[in-house]
Structures are given as structure tokens and as C-alpha cells.
Amino acid sequence: MAGLTYKDAGVDKEKGYEEVKLIKNLVKKTYSKNVLTDLGGFAGLFQLDLSDIKEPVLISGTDGVGTKIKLAMEMDKHDTVGIDCVAMCVNDIICQGARPLFFLDYIATGELEPAKMKSLVSGVVDGCMDASCALIGGETAEMPGIYGKDDYDLAGFAVGLADKARIITSKDLEVGDVAIAIKSSGLHSNGFSLVRKAMEVAGVSLDDKFDENSSIGEKLLTPTKIYVKEIQNLMGQVNLKAVSNITGGGLYENIPRVLKDDMDCEFVLERDDVDPIFKKIQEWGDISTDEMYSTFNMGLGMVVFVGKEDEAKVLEILGDQGKTVGQVTKGNKEVKIELR
Structure with a gap:
């Protein structure tokens, strides 16, 4: 009798490899000359262009889609919540005057379905293109026992750049504005x-x-x-x-x-x-x-x-x-x- 495998425990590594193949070309649509790595490495590399920045400041933010995800699951429509994920992060960092540079996503699911994950990532790609930032990495975690078979959650992380003198801080805010x-x-x-x-x-x-x-x-x-x-x-x-x-x-x-x-x-x-x-x-x-x-x-x-x-x-x-x-x-x- 053969011993247990990871697949027996509910994690199918082959589906993970299939997902990467499905999303690779999608993700590349967001790349600029600043992206130095391809999908599949241990980390994403982004080269900063500071030619017009005197005092560079990195501005970051993280957020998720929240229980709006539940509606997407109930409707079996997964291609828009990725836009929400990007928006919830970049809309925060631009409040400080940041220009978004790059984005990372994190998807956790009960059972990995490559086609569904591709649909999710397609929304993230659309959001990144709208925000003019690169999707340089992410993680899809298959977590049976934590999530139901058809359940998933989606979160993101955005990093932007600002010149220190141009950061929006409310310091000039006055009565009458x-x-x-x-x-x-x-x-x-x-x-x-x-x-x-x-x-x-x-x-x-x-x-x-x-x-x-x-x-x-x-x-x-x-x-x-x-x-x-x-x-x-x-x-x-x-x-x-x-x-x-x-x-x-x-x-x-x-x-x-x-x-x-x-x-x-x-x-x-x-x-x-x-x-x-x-x-x-x-x-x-x-x-x-x-x-x-x-x-x-x-x-x-x-x-x-x-x-x-x-x-x-x-x-x-x-x-x-x-x-x-x-x-x-x-x-x-x-x-x-x-x-x-």
C-alpha cells in the first residue's frame, strides 16, 4: 500500500503549476522596464527610477476585498474582485501622493481550480493596468480544512513612490478650504x-x-x-x-x-x-x-x-x-x- 501524498491531504501541486502557466502571460501585460524578474521566482524585483526624485519615499498599503467575495462566489463570477483588491490598496496610498509602482496579491482557497484562479488574477491585472503599476508577484495557497472547497479569499499589497516634498500631509489645510x-x-x-x-x-x-x-x-x-x-x-x-x-x-x-x-x-x-x-x-x-x-x-x-x-x-x-x-x-x- 502506497503512503499518503500531499494530494491525498487535499493539496494538488500539479494544479498549482497549471495555474502559473495560465496566468503568466496575463501578468506580463503589467510589466514595465523596471520589472527585473519573471513569474515563478522566490521574489519580485523592481528597479527604482529616481531620476526626477530628490528625496524618495516609499509608501505602502495592504487590504482585501472583504465579504464582497461571498457575492462573487455565489454568482460564480470572479473576474472583477481582483480590480477591487488593487483599488482598495492603491486608493489608500495615493491619498499621500504616491505614484503606485508595483502590486502583489495573495489568494487562499479550499481547492485550487486553475481556471477560477486565472479569472481572479485577470481582474488583478486589469486593476494594475488601470493603476499603472506592475503585478510582480503573488501567492496562491491551497488550504483545505481552513476554507471550503469552493471558497477563497483575496488580499493585496501595493507599494508607491513619492518625493518627500510632495507628500500630501494636510499641513497646509486651512479653515475655508x-x-x-x-x-x-x-x-x-x-x-x-x-x-x-x-x-x-x-x-x-x-x-x-x-x-x-x-x-x-x-x-x-x-x-x-x-x-x-x-x-x-x-x-x-x-x-x-x-x-x-x-x-x-x-x-x-x-x-x-x-x-x-x-x-x-x-x-x-x-x-x-x-x-x-x-x-x-x-x-x-x-x-x-x-x-x-x-x-x-x-x-x-x-x-x-x-x-x-x-x-x-x-x-x-x-x-x-x-x-x-x-x-x-x-x-x-x-x-x-x-x-x-
Whole structure:
């Protein structure tokens, strides 16, 4: 009788080799001249170009997709959550003025299915290309006993570069500065535990119709918008005093992270501007408006702060994606929201 093998324990090494073959050409699409290694080595090598940087500072961030993954698994649609993974990382580091350089992903699963993993990585590749960064490495871990056969999780790690003098720190933020929001693409990748609970309470299915073009599931899986191009463009033309990524906790949690101790931010928002998906979620769970704004981005994916003199320029650059939504006032790091 032959002894136990790793495959007997639930880990199929051959499928891992097959996955690498399937994703290798996909990943290469993100490479630049700075990438010095190919997929399959022990580490990813990235050569820094510091020719236009006086005092280089590396800025890093890590995040995952959260329970939005559950919807992807239930719908058997895996090609968009990779975009979410990249977005949740790079959208954080650009708040400090970083230019994303490279990205690494980590996928853990109960049973490795190469085709599914290829679909996941294809989303990561799409996100990296949108963020203008290279996917230089990653890890797929087959973990039977920890994850169910069809379960997986996805996390990522982004590294960016900034010149120390151009790091966005809020040091120049003043009372009277304006807050300009850049639209979100939907929920992004936050609050899905509440979304799923609200759907359960209301008896709503992912297959139910949302509008003429999509089901509720498709609407909820809309990938997180990546704001790298917008922030880099603004940095080149105006003085961005502060940038806040509106992730979990909404405006109430994320705006104070960039305010000084003696400042508030007062928002005046239009009810009609809110994406209908947020209204549906609120209706499904009979959720209070305060809870909605404390959990979701409510259509405001990123908020930038500039002096009044730069307001018109920022709005011109952003076009229909930007809108003035608030102003910095004296206070103690509170967020006040007026809905009209």
C-alpha cells in the first residue's frame, strides 16, 4: 500500500503549476522596464527610477476585498474582485501622493481550480493596468480544512513612490478650504456584511432585477473605481492639501483622518445625487440615514481638499465626476452632514 501524498491531504501541486502557466502571460501585460524578474521566482524585483526624485519615499498599503467575495462566489463570477483588491490598496496610498509602482496579491482557497484562479488574477491585472503599476508577484495557497472547497479569499499589497516634498500631509489645510468629491462607481468594497444582511431580511436575491441592464448581483459586483489617474492629474496642476479615500466608515470615519484637531468639515449633499443602489439597500434593511453615511461611501468615492482659489480648476479637470460638497470650518475633527 502506497503512503499518503500531499494530494491525498487535499493539496494538488500539479494544479498549482497549471495555474502559473495560465496566468503568466496575463501578468506580463503589467510589466514595465523596471520589472527585473519573471513569474515563478522566490521574489519580485523592481528597479527604482529616481531620476526626477530628490528625496524618495516609499509608501505602502495592504487590504482585501472583504465579504464582497461571498457575492462573487455565489454568482460564480470572479473576474472583477481582483480590480477591487488593487483599488482598495492603491486608493489608500495615493491619498499621500504616491505614484503606485508595483502590486502583489495573495489568494487562499479550499481547492485550487486553475481556471477560477486565472479569472481572479485577470481582474488583478486589469486593476494594475488601470493603476499603472506592475503585478510582480503573488501567492496562491491551497488550504483545505481552513476554507471550503469552493471558497477563497483575496488580499493585496501595493507599494508607491513619492518625493518627500510632495507628500500630501494636510499641513497646509486651512479653515475655508473646500471639499470636492470624486464620484464612486457604487459601493466599492465596503459594507457588504450589512448589504447581505439587509438582503436576507428583505428576501432579496442576487438574481433579482435591479434595472433594465443588470441584476442586483451584477450591480453589487461593480468594481471599485481606481483614482490613480485623477489624483496624479490634480497633483500636477493644483495644490492638493488633503485627500481622503471614503472606504469603510464613510464620511464620518474617513474625513477626520485628514483634518487637524481644530477643524470640522461641513458637507451639504443632495439626496437625489445618491446612486439608487444605496437607496435600495437602505430600503431592504430599514437602515437609518445616519447608519448609511457611517458605513458606505454614498456615491462619494474620494474627497480632495483644496484652497478656494483652486476650486474652479479642480472642477474643470474632473468634469462631471467632481462636485464641491463641503468646506473646512473651525471645530474639533467632526463631520457634519446636511442633506437637501
